Amino acid sequence: MITPLMPTYARLPIAFERAEGMYMYDTNGKKYMDFYSGIGVMALGHCHPHVVDALCDQAKKLWHTANTYQIPLGEKLASRIIDKCNADTVFFTNSGAEAIECAIKMVRKYHHDKGNPGKYRIVTMATAFHGRTLAGIAAAGQEKMITGFEPVPKGFDLVPFNDMEALRSAITEETGAIMVEPVQGEGGIKPIPLETLQEMRKICDEKGILLVFDEIQCGMGRTGKLFAYQWADIDADIIASAKGIGGGFPLGACFATEDAASGMIVGTHGSTYGGNPLAMAVGNAVMDILLEDGFLEHVQKMGDMLGGRLAGLQQRFPEIITEVRGKGLMRGLRMPDIPTKAATVDLINRGLITAVAGDMVVRMLPPLIVNEDDIEYAIGKWEEALTDWSENGAPV
Numbered sequence: 232m233i234t235p236l237m238p239t240y241a242r243l244p245i246a247f248e249r250a251e252g253m254y255m256y257d258t259n260g261k262k263y264m265d266f267y268s269g270i271g272v273m274a275l276g277h278c279h280p281h282v283v284d285a286l287c288d289q290a291k292k293l294w295h296t297a298n299t300y301q302i303p304l305g306e307k308l309a310s311r312i313i314d315k316c317n318a319d320t321v322f323f324t325n326s327g328a329e330a331i332e333c334a335i336k337m338v339r340k341y342h343h344d345k346g347n348p349g350k351y352r353i354v355t356m357a358t359a360f361h362g363r364t365l366a367g368i369a370a371a372g373q374e375k376m377i378t379g380f381e382p383v384p385k386g387f388d389l390v391p392f393n394d395m396e397a398l399r400s401a402i403t404e405e406t407g408a409i410m411v412e413p414v415q416g417e418g419g420i421k422p423i424p425l426e427t428l429q430e431m432r433k434i435c436d437e438k439g440i441l442l443v444f445d446e447i448q449c450g451m452g453r454t455g456k457l458f459a460y461q462w463a464d465i466d467a468d469i470i471a472s473a474k475g476i477g478g479g480f481p482l483g484a485c486f487a488t489e490d491a492a493s494g495m496i497v498g499t500h501g502s503t504y505g506g507n508p509l510a511m512a513v514g515n516a517v518m519d520i521l522l523e524d525g526f527l528e529h530v531q532k533m534g535d536m537l538g539g540r541l542a543g544l545q546q547r548f549p550e551i552i553t554e555v556r557g558k559g560l561m562r563g564l565r566m567p568d569i570p571t572k573a574a575t576v577d578l579i580n581r582g583l584i585t586a587v588a589g590d591m592v593v594r595m596l597p598p599l600i601v602n603e604d605d606i607e608y609a610i611g612k613w614e615e616a617l618t619d620w621s622e623n624g625a626p627v
């Protein structure tokens with residue numbers, strides 16, 4: 232008999248009851264350190280008092296209005312983020328997939344309105360993840376997500392990861408954009424080299440096409456800058472955001488330059504919930520903290536520390552860990568001889584929450600409020616597990 236919750240997830244037999252800061256507590260009272268932030272969502276940790284206050288205060292005032300009215304909290308949130316990147320405008324959504332959908336529609340509309348409706352194709356990179364809508368799975372082009380769901384929208388051309396020659400030759404008269412995650416998340420915590428991102432910017436300028444960054448996982452401070460593409464010192468045309476931007480509240484956003492968004496006029500796109508006052512109040516509260524003086528420096532510092540400590544683990548257990556990947560507080564350990572799913576379950580039983588990613592990687596996306604002691608605690612759990620695995624064999 233089918234379960235009441237549609238069985239699309241493999242669920243562990245753990246139910247969490249409450250959480251605070253870096254820690255989660257299950258229904259048996261067992262405590263876990265959350266080194267995965269839900270799924271990269273709880274940027275400020277669990278139940279951050281400032282965010283809880285903003286949510287509760289707004290819940291007593293006004294939850295929702297149609298987007299046919301002014302939403303001052305939305306204008307405020309938009310301005311605050313636009314101020315910190317090269318975008319000029321934003322469309323708020325409820326999820327990452329919708330932000331990507333908006334980005335794809337915007338690319339098509341842009342070229343359509345410039346008199347080039349044939350420039351609808353988007354070049355994407357293998358092992359990417361762009362959400363679960365039909366367009367999102369078509370963009371990522373991974374067979375395991377597409378099989379059984381065809382036909383998917385056409386117009387996506389996949390090139391191998393970081394293969395600039397393939398990318399150049401994939402661009403034709405019909406290409407309207409390049410869309411990549413500056414640091415691939417699901418694919419295995421794979422940063423695209425900064426020179427490659429810069430090269431992409433040049434190509435897009437040369438060809439008059441748009442550069443779209445999927446910053447849903449790597450953005451909102453995760454790598455130590457507001458957006459990961461900013462490390463390359465280049466401009467984006469369109470930026471999809473979600474996950475950390477809502478600090479746990481369903482919120483996404485599609486940022487764009489004035490030019491890239493020039494086709495998005497009244498009636499061209501919409502969302503019932505997107506950018507409603509409740510979501511905007513929470514988004515602003517998250518931004519209050521994220522934009523505090525020194526906050527992103529804290530992320531960089533903690534990211535460096537975590538990267539260094541993980542490199543230390545690799546030195547001690549080279550037969551298990553072949554690579555430390557990532558940037559800032561987005562990190563992965565590649566462990567080709569260990570079943571990564573079993574490794575994460577073993578770590579959870581020891582009280583540390585991590586997650587699998589592609590390419591035999593265990594990934595960590597701790598809340599951005601993580602401190603030195605938290606990192607030492609997590610590394611301690613890793614040491615315990617790695618010692619056990621190297622002495623007694625891999626977890627199964």
Ligand SMILES: *Cc1c(COP(=O)(O)O)cnc(C)c1O
Nearest residue numbers: 326327328360361362416447448
């Ligand atoms: C999570 C994620 C998405 C999809 O976001 P949803 O909120 O699950 O729709 C898209 N792209 C990237 C890079 C992601 O990490």
